[in-house]
Amino acid sequence: MTRKPPVETLGEEDARQELAQLAQVLAKANTAYHGEDAPDLSDAEYDALKRRNAAIEAAFPHLKRADSPSDQVGAAPAEGFSKVTHSQRMLSLGNAFEDTDVRDFVEGIRRYLGLDAASALAFTAEPKIDGLSLSLRYEDGVLKQAATRGDGSVGENVTQNAMMIEDIPKRVDGAPGILEVRGEVYMDHADFEALNARQEARGDKTFANPRNAAAGSLRQLDATITRSRPLKFFAYAWGEISKPLGDSQFDALTRLAGMGFQTNPLTQLCASTDEMLEHYRAIEAQRATLGYDIDGVVYKVNDLALQGRLGFRSTTPRWAIAHKFPAELAWTRLEAIDIQVGRTGALSPVARLTPVTVGGVVVSNATLHNEDYIAGRGGDGQPIRGGNDIRVGDWVQVYRAGDVIPKIADVDLSKRPEIAQPFAFPTLCPECDSDAVREEGDAVRRCTGGLICPAQAVEKLKHFVSRAVFDIEGLGAKQVEQFYTDGWIREPADIFELEARFGSGLQQLKNREGWGEKSATNLFAAIRDKRTIPLKRVIFGFGIRHVGEQASDLLAKHYGTWDMMIAAVDAARGCEGPEWDDLLAIDGIGQVMARSLVSALSQEAERASIDRLIAHLEIEAAEVPQTDGSPVAGKTVVFTGSLERMTRAEAKATAEAMGAKVSGSVSGKTDIVVAGPGAGSKEKKARDLGLQILDEDQWLALIGRS
Numbered sequence: 001m002t003r004k005p006p007v008e009t010l011g012e013e014d015a016r017q018e019l020a021q022l023a024q025v026l027a028k029a030n031t032a033y034h035g036e037d038a039p040d041l042s043d044a045e046y047d048a049l050k051r052r053n054a055a056i057e058a059a060f061p062h063l064k065r066a067d068s069p070s071d072q073v074g075a076a077p078a079e080g081f082s083k084v085t086h087s088q089r090m091l092s093l094g095n096a097f098e099d100t101d102v103r104d105f106v107e108g109i110r111r112y113l114g115l116d117a118a119s120a121l122a123f124t125a126e127p128k129i130d131g132l133s134l135s136l137r138y139e140d141g142v143l144k145q146a147a148t149r150g151d152g153s154v155g156e157n158v159t160q161n162a163m164m165i166e167d168i169p170k171r172v173d174g175a176p177g178i179l180e181v182r183g184e185v186y187m188d189h190a191d192f193e194a195l196n197a198r199q200e201a202r203g204d205k206t207f208a209n210p211r212n213a214a215a216g217s218l219r220q221l222d223a224t225i226t227r228s229r230p231l232k233f234f235a236y237a238w239g240e241i242s243k244p245l246g247d248s249q250f251d252a253l254t255r256l257a258g259m260g261f262q263t264n265p266l267t268q269l270c271a272s273t274d275e276m277l278e279h280y281r282a283i284e285a286q287r288a289t290l291g292y293d294i295d296g297v298v299y300k301v302n303d304l305a306l307q308g309r310l311g312f313r314s315t316t317p318r319w320a321i322a323h324k325f326p327a328e329l330a331w332t333r334l335e336a337i338d339i340q341v342g343r344t345g346a347l348s349p350v351a352r353l354t355p356v357t358v359g360g361v362v363v364s365n366a367t368l369h370n371e372d373y374i375a376g377r378g379g380d381g382q383p384i385r386g387g388n389d390i391r392v393g394d395w396v397q398v399y400r401a402g403d404v405i406p407k408i409a410d411v412d413l414s415k416r417p418e419i420a421q422p423f424a425f426p427t428l429c430p431e432c433d434s435d436a437v438r439e440e441g442d443a444v445r446r447c448t449g450g451l452i453c454p455a456q457a458v459e460k461l462k463h464f465v466s467r468a469v470f471d472i473e474g475l476g477a478k479q480v481e482q483f484y485t486d487g488w489i490r491e492p493a494d495i496f497e498l499e500a501r502f503g504s505g506l507q508q509l510k511n512r513e514g515w516g517e518k519s520a521t522n523l524f525a526a527i528r529d530k531r532t533i534p535l536k537r538v539i540f541g542f543g544i545r546h547v548g549e550q551a552s553d554l555l556a557k558h559y560g561t562w563d564m565m566i567a568a569v570d571a572a573r574g575c576e577g578p579e580w581d582d583l584l585a586i587d588g589i590g591q592v593m594a595r596s597l598v599s600a601l602s603q604e605a606e607r608a609s610i611d612r613l614i615a616h617l618e619i620e621a622a623e624v625p626q627t628d629g630s631p632v633a634g635k636t637v638v639f640t641g642s643l644e645r646m647t648r649a650e651a652k653a654t655a656e657a658m659g660a661k662v663s664g665s666v667s668g669k670t671d672i673v674v675a676g677p678g679a680g681s682k683e684k685k686a687r688d689l690g691l692q693i694l695d696e697d698q699w700l701a702l703i704g705r706s
C-alpha cells in the first residue's frame with residue numbers, strides 16, 4: 001500500500017476522492033471475502049483502510065457518503081443465489097510441482113492397484129484451465145441446472161447465468177437421461193482486455209485478472225450482466241450420469257465433444273510417464289499463445305474401471321493430479337516485517353512489500369515462514385539462498401504459484417542498504433507479551449499465552465465462523481473481532497448464547513453501528529440455524545494443530561458420532577498402548593495428528609470450553625458411506641498376510657468405503673480377520689479368540705466383489 005498523507009493535511013477535494021476510492025475498494029473486499037473472487041487484501045490491510053476511512057469521515061463529516069463503508073458490516077452479498085447440493089461432490093485436485101512428483105503419483109497408483117512396471121497404464125493429459133468450475137445438469141437432454149462448486153458439497157444456483165454462455169449447450173442430443181457435465185468457465189485474454197477497457201471508460205471497477213473477471217461475471221444476480229460478459233466453457237469431467245459415457249476418460253470426452261461441448265484440443269492420451277511429461281512441456285511452450293490462462297496440466301487415469309477402483313481421498317481423486325507450472329517471479333523492496341499470531345499461537349512473519357505485479361496480480365504481502373527462513377536456514381538446518389538472511393530494506397524476489405500465498409524466493413545483496421540490520425525475531429508475543437518459545441524440533445516460535453492471548457482467541461474464533469467451519473451468515477472475521485473487542489464473544493460457546501444473554505439480544509445489537517433490526521434478526525436466525533451441524537465441521541472448528549479439514553472428515557467418518565470419538569480420545573488420554581490403535585488405524589491419521597488431538601482435548605481449559613460449546617449443538621452423525629445393505633458396515637476388520645487380488649491399500653479403502661473399520665491389530669473387538677498366505681501371529685490370535693477368519697476370495701465374495 002502506498003503511504004497516504006496524514007488526514008490533517010488533506011484538502012477537501014482530496015478527501016472526497018479518497019473516500020470514493022475507499023468505498024470502492026472496501027466494497028470489493030467485502031464481495032471478494034464472501035464470494036469466490038478471492039480478495040487480495042489481508043485482514044490487517046482491510047482494517048487499516050477502514051480506520052483511514054473513519055478518520056477522514058471524522059475530519060470531514062459533511063463528505064460522508066451514502067454508501068459509506070462505516071455503515072456496512074460485511075454482509076454476505078452472495079445472498080440471493082439459492083443453494084444447490086451436488087448429487088456428487090465436486091472435488092479438487094492434488095498438486096505436483098516437479099517431475100518427480102508426477103513419477104511418484106504414477107508409481108503410487110501402480111502400487112495401489114498392484115500393477116507391475118510392465119503392465120500398461122495410460123493417462124490423459126490436458127491443460128488446467130484457470131477459471132471457475134461449474135456443474136451442468138441435463139435431464140432428458142435439457143439443461144436444467146447450473147451450479148458453482150461452492151464448498152464442494154453445496155454450490156450456488158447460477159442456472160440463469162449459465163444460460164447466457166454460448167459455449168454451454170441448452171439441449172444435447174443423444175445424452176443419457178441424467179447427465180451432469182463439469183468443466184471450467186473462463187474468459188479469454190482478448191475479451192478480458194476489452195471488458196476492462198469498457199469498465200474503465202464507464203468508471204466501473206476493473207478486474208485484476210481473467211479468473212476474477214470470469215467469477216465476477218458468472219456470479220451476477222442480474223443475468224443480463226452475465227450476457228454482456230463474454231464467458232467460455234471447457235468440459236472435462238462429469239458428475240451423476242444415468243449411463244456411462246464410455247470406458248475411458250478419453251472416449252468420454254470425445255463423446256461430450258460429439259454432444260456439442262467444447263473440450264480442450266490439447267487433450268492427449270499418454271502411454272507412459274515420459275510421454276506425460278513431454279506433453280506437459282509441449283503445453284507449457286504454447287502457454288503464452290493460447291489466448292487464455294492455464295496454470296498447469298491435469299493427468300487422469302484413462303481407464304474408467306481403474307478410476308473406480310482408485311476412488312477418492314476425502315477431497316481429491318486418487319486417479320488424477322494437477323501438474324502446476326513453475327511460479328511467476330518479480331523483484332521489489334521489503335518495507336517491513338510484521339509478526340502475526342495465529343490461532344495455534346504460531347508467530348508468523350509477514351513481508352510488507354512495495355506493491356508489485358506478479359503474473360497479473362498485485363502483491364504487497366508475502367509469507368516469510370519462520371525465523372530460520374529469514375535467517376537463511378532451511379527446515380533441515382542447511383543454508384538456503386546461499387545462507388543469506390533477509391533484512392528490512394532489502395531488494396527481494398517474490399514468487400507466486402497458483403492460489404498459494406506469495407513467497408520470497410531470493411534477495412539481492414548488491415542492493416542491500418548499508419544501514420540494514422539483521423531481523424531480530426521477537427521472543428515475546430507481540431499481542432500479549434507472553435513468552436514466545438520454540439520447542440525442540442519445531443521451526444515455529446509460539447506464544448505460550450493460550451486463550452489469554454487475544455490474537456489466538458480471535459484467530460480461533462475467526463476460524464470457527466469461517467466458511468469451511470460453522471459458516472454463520474452475517475458473522476464473519478470482522479464481526480467476530482468487533483464482538484471480541486466488546487467482550488461479547490470470548491469463545492465459540494458465547495456465539496450461541498449471544499441472543500439469550502442480551503435479553504432478546506436484539507435491542508443491544510441493533511443499536512450498534514452497522515447493525516439494524518433486520519441484520520440483527522438475521523444474525524440470530526443464522527446462529528440458531530447452525531446449532532445443527534455435521535460432526536466434521538465441529539471437529540475442524542476446534543482449530544486443533546495438525547487436525548485440518550481432511551483429518552476432521554476422516555475422524556467424523558470413522559467415529560460417526562461425537563460420543564464415539566470423544567470416548568476413543570478419552571481412552572487414549574494418559575496411556576501409551578493399544579488404547580491408541582483405534583485412532584491410528586484410520587487411514588490418513590498419523591501419530592502427530594492423533595497426539596495433537598488427544599492432547600488438545602485433554603487440556604482442562606480447552607476441554608471445558610469445548611464441552612460448553614457441545615452443549616449448545618445438535619451434532620449430525622457423519623454419513624457412513626454406502627453402507628445400506630453392506631454386510632460389513634460397522635464391523636472391525638483386520639487384514640493379515642499377503643493379498644493376491646488387490647493391494648493392502650485398496651483392500652483397506654474398499655472396506656472403509658463399505659462402512660467397515662480397518663484395524664491393524666486383532667483383539668476381542670475384531671469381527672473379521674482376512675488372512676492371506678504368510679499370516680502369522682494375528683491369525684493365530686484370531687483362532688484363539690474364535691473370530692471369523694476369511695481368505696481373500698471369501699472376503700471378496702462377502703463384499704460382492706468376486
Ligand code: IVH
Nearest residue numbers: 091092093127128129133184236237298317
Ligand atoms: S478435473 C475430480 N480437469 O482445477 C477431478 N479440473 O484444482 C475434477 N480444473 O476444481 C477436476 N482445468 O476447477 C479437471 N482439465 C481440468 C481442469 C480442472 C481446471 C480446475 C477445477 C478443479 C480444480 C482443481
